Structures are given as C-alpha cells and as structure tokens.
Amino acid sequence: MSFEFSGKTYETDDDGYLINLDDWNQDVAAYIAEQEGVEMTDAHWEVVNFLRTYYKEYSIAPAIKILIKEMKKMFGPEKGNSAYLYNLYPAGPALQACKIAGLPKPTGCV
C-alpha cells in the first residue's frame, strides 16, 4: 500500500505504517496524525521524537513500560504515566504514536 502527500508517494504496510524510516519528516507525520484524528501539539511531538530517537538507537520500538519510565525521567511524573499517553494517543501509544513516528507496527499481544 501507499499514499500520496505533497507530490511524493509513501510506501506503507497494510495498516498504514511507513515502510522506509527515512521517508519520515514532520510534515508527513502531521499528515498521518490528521488521518488518525490526532492534532499534534508540543506534547505529542515530545513522544514522537522520543520514539524516533529510541528506535534509531535500538532498532526496536520501546515497550510501554520503558516509554513511560523515560518520559518520567525527561518530563516528570505528570507526563510519565499511561493515562497521559492514552490521552494524547487514544488508540494507544504503541499503535498510534509509532505510526505517526514512522516506525513499523509493533507486534505481539500488548
């Protein structure tokens, strides 16, 4: 599958996750977010940027537990909890935030 955005074609998997990590940029992220019904704020970008940094270092998306812990370290306990993350990404930080961050779809039963 694929979609068109600003004159460029983006390859995706069946669920709309970008195939090429390097295709990603802020504009296309905002576009994917819009399709998901998520309006990107600074708080949303904090999560997405963290996910991308983590993925570049470890080649895997972090487990929710690690995401929460790292968010807590960086931004404090009011942002380092699951209710906060689900508030930003109602379909779940794993599924939705990873999609917007241009990472592959997380697998396994979370």
Add this chain to the structure above:
Amino acid sequence: MADDLKTPLLDELEKGPWPSFVKDIKSLAGKKEMAKDLLRQLEKSYEDKRGYWKHGGLVGVMGYGGGVIGRYSALPEEFPGVSHFHTLRINQTSGWFYTADALREILNIWEEHGSGLLNVHGSTGDLVLLGTRTEELEPTFRALTEKGWDLGGSGSDLRTPSCCVGPGRCEYACYDTLSLAYNLTHAYQDELHRPMFNYKYKIKMSGCPNDCTAAIARSDMGIIGIWKDDIQVKPDAVAEYVDSGLDVQGLVVENCPTGCIELDGNEIKIDNSNCVKCMHCINVMPKALSPGKERGAAITLGAKAPIVEGALFGSVIIPFMKLEEPFEEVHDLIERIWEFWDEHGTNRERIGEFIERVSLATFLEGIGEKPLPQMIKAPRDNPYVFYEEYYAEEGEGEK
C-alpha cells in the same frame, strides 16, 4: 439448524447427557452467519487436525489498551463470517451476582454487535464475549458503557480482579471478598485498562482456605481468608454429629493432615498450634466447627500456568493481614510489589518467575518486608541445616 451446515465430526460432541458447546453454537447458527462459519471452520480444523486461527493482532477501543483480544481466521475467503472474531472481556460483578435483566442487557447488546456467543464464567473471571468485527468494537463499547458496563483486563496489565461469593452467601468468609474486589477494581483502573507491566498480574480473592477462586494456583497475587486464633467449636453440635452416626474418628480425626485433632467420646480436642487451616474438619462438620474469630487473610504471590517457565503455585508473602475498608494496607503492599517488579523485572516475566530469578531474599528487601518462617516453601528440606541443635536449645529453654 441450518440445512447447508454439514458438521459430522462436531455432531459427535452433541451426543451424551453433557452440555455441548456445539449445541450452543448451532442454536445461533440459524440467525448468525458468524456462528455458522465458526462451526464450519472448526469442522475443518477437526478434519485437518490443525487450528485455523491466526495469532493475535492489536485491536482495541479508544483510550484503552486492554479488554479486547484480536482474533482473525487464517482462511477468511473460505469462512468470511469469522474473518474477524475478536473477543471482548467485560468486567464481571463481585461474586458474579447478576440480575436476569442485567444478563439480558448484555445478550441484547452482543446479539446486535457480535456473534451472540458468550463464555460465562471461566477462570479468567470476566464475562467473555466471543466474536465480533473490528468496526463493531467502538459501537459495542459505547453500548456497554452507556449501560454502566466496562471492559476487563488483557495483555500485560492488571487483570480484572476476581473473588469468591464470600460473605454474600458463605459463613466461612474471613473477610469481605466482594468489597475488596470492588475496591481494587476501582483503585487500579489505570493499571487495568492501560497495559504497562512486564506481563499480566492477576489478583484473586478467596474468603477462606477452601479457596473457591483457586487463588493459590491461578493468581499472581492470592488473597486468601484465614484466622489467627482457635477454630470455634460447638460441643453440643459435635456430640450430635457423633450420635447421628458420623464417623468422626475416620472422616475427621484421621484425615487431619497434621493429626492435631483428638476424639474423646463425644468431645473433640484441637491442638490449634499445629492446625494448618486446611478446612477439612470444618467442611465435614459445618454445624459444629467454624473458623476462628480473629479473621483476615494470608497473601500469596507467584502462581501461574506454564508458558515461559513451568507452572508455579503461590507461596506466602504475608502470613496474616487484617482486611477492612478502605484496605489501605493492601494498596500499600500491591504498590510496593509493582514498583519493584516494574523496575527490575524483564519483559514477559511473571511475578513468580521474577521472585525465583532474583531470590526471595532480594525481593523481600526490595519491597521492604521482613523474612518470616511462614514464607518457607518446603520446610526442613535443606540437608545443611541440622535441626537437632535447635531442638536441643529449645529443650534448654532457649530459642
């Protein structure tokens, strides 16, 4: 039954005097294509001796990470009715008390939005609604929550707390299991709906050591009612049992696992210091014997079925805790355990496996509990400890 449904292998399961899930599913096959294709796919599984469900798949409802288990057919073209067949877990009521109207409400919602098939109640605890499509998840969730129902837990989260019928019907209940299950469910909504643990965490509450929820075997944390003082004895009622011809010697005294009961004519004597609270004597003579007056619960940790490691039974972590509203002591313990397990546990590691890996001593230090003799899983099995010395010391009036 639908005419175009040929399921000779499944039909075998309708024979005999027992309840049959095939009969149940067939009763819906007339009006639900889903039920029909479910039978067809299962028949094919029986013919080919393999399952045709794909594993997992992430599906859910907005705001929740748990409560829905994704299930897809591996043969969607052949069996379109079950191409999606997701399970929803609905948070059960404490002790499984429902009015007929409440159950009808669930059934109506489920017939409208799903297959109409339920599994009520298995050991998971929840009301399990079997089979719906992805696009039906949000509408089902909306219909359920409008009526005050909620989803239960699934995945690496707190699973829906589950309890026995407790003081609702049972005089053995050593604490209010119904109230504690309700309390914990509300206190830990975030942990229940938004998976963030290493793996699942099940809490089961039984009111007495008969353990009707099988907490000792099936829950990461079992809260099992127990008493501290002596078994209450009604001598008149004991005499009545003896006079009525009950073989108290054979059925009670000789079956006591620690041999701490003696029968002397019409009277029984219990050496309570050696009682292990197995409930046997109380179960045989319920009119004469009952749990003591100083009641609370023992808390066990670590039971699980074999998946990553082998099966484990729970072992005692708190020998006795008084359990009264607002249950702050339990909350405090649960939170200390979660914090340490979360910090040091690995992905997919249950609490029992975690304790085995880091050792009980490390775990106790981590959660701030003192080691106690009751925590020893198998007493007197270490060949390097010579108990004679201890006995000798005891004899000399020392400990």
